[in-house]
Amino acid sequence: MLVVCSHCQATNRVPDGRATEDPTCGQCGQPILPGTPVELGDATFERVVARTEVPVLVDFWAAWCGPCRMMAPQFEKAAARLKGRALLAKVNSDENPQTSARFGIRSIPTLVMLEGGREVKRQAGATQAAQIVSWAEHTG
Ligand SMILES: [Zn+2]
Numbered sequence: 001m002l003v004v005c006s007h008c009q010a011t012n013r014v015p016d017g018r019a020t021e022d023p024t025c026g027q028c029g030q031p032i033l034p035g036t037p038v039e040l041g042d043a044t045f046e047r048v049v050a051r052t053e054v055p056v057l058v059d060f061w062a063a064w065c066g067p068c069r070m071m072a073p074q075f076e077k078a079a080a081r082l083k084g085r086a087l088l089a090k091v092n093s094d095e096n097p098q099t100s101a102r103f104g105i106r107s108i109p110t111l112v113m114l115e116g117g118r119e120v121k122r123q124a125g126a127t128q129a130a131q132i133v134s135w136a137e138h139t140g
Helices: 045-051 066-081 097-102 129-137
Strands: 002-004 011-013 056-061 087-092 110-115 118-124
Touching (some): 002 045, 045 087, 056 066, 066 129
16 A cells, blocks of 8 residues: 655555554655654645545644643544554644645644545544544544
């Protein structure tokens, strides 16, 4: 499957069954499916989500948002549990107005799940790691 590096936007081919084995980017050497959230922004978002063949869970947040800060450690826990199965990404909605506008983000935190660059579902409001994981695992 294909995974786009969130650091340098190189497209990497990850053999099936290797996704959980800390694959690294062939171009820059950074982990491409880490068990931690990656940062995406207006400059990187489209390319990463359009070509990455694992589900991408995006957390739209901002520094001034209390519930966002409360959810951050929960999102990190969820990233560890979904390692190799999904890419968890954070988008700062203040610093990345294009991406926020594209998704019509009106309240934060909002979680959006994408497959092949297309939104499959979203959920607004802070939530716990266990709920994030089960939400990601049960499409539809
Ligand atoms: Zn890279």
